[in-house]
Amino acid sequence: MSFKRISIDEAEQLISQRAAQLADIRDEQSFQLGHIAGASHLDNHNLQQFIEAADPDQPLVIYCYHGNSSQSAAQFFVEKDFTEVYSMDGGFEAWRQRYPQQSGQE
Template identity: 45%
Template sequence: MRPSDPVTYQCISPAAAAAMIRSEAAATVFDVRDLASYRQGHLEGAMHLQMERVAAWLGRLPRDGTLIIYCYHGNASQVYAQMFCDFRFTRVYSVDGGYERLATALAG
């Protein structure tokens, strides 16, 4: 990849995300739902991420590490995923279908 090539995220199914979470212990999983929803329930190991905290994470994560981002239905996670790609993160995934479907895939 050349420095001028755009970096894009990938939308993945809940089943693909669940398999990735199981197989990549170093994957970073972000929950971008509101704090109340996160507190009511989230994936084990998932960190809550709000827009104002993105900058703090940019310097703490490896640019080639796996980032898996989920929200309610798979829309807001795409916005966050693109932000990480804009800062040259190369393995960024947005989960289609959101938290409930991903939780179901992980339980199955």
């Protein structure tokens, strides 16, 4: 089994329709400056905690800056037995341009 690559529009639909889990793997400062509402910031310090708390059967959308690093992260979650994992092509930069109203701080 492997992850699926999805566009930012597909990701937005998945998030709004199915309450997908969101994982932001950018650095902490970038996350603080702006992220998709409801996203969890993941790094080496909280990764295991996220895995233990997350629902492995609920869709998981992973994003980074431009959609490259999120692919290896998505594969990692597949290997951790998450059943529906997506890597968002274009990353947060594309999301921010397409959905500026949904790209703020919480």
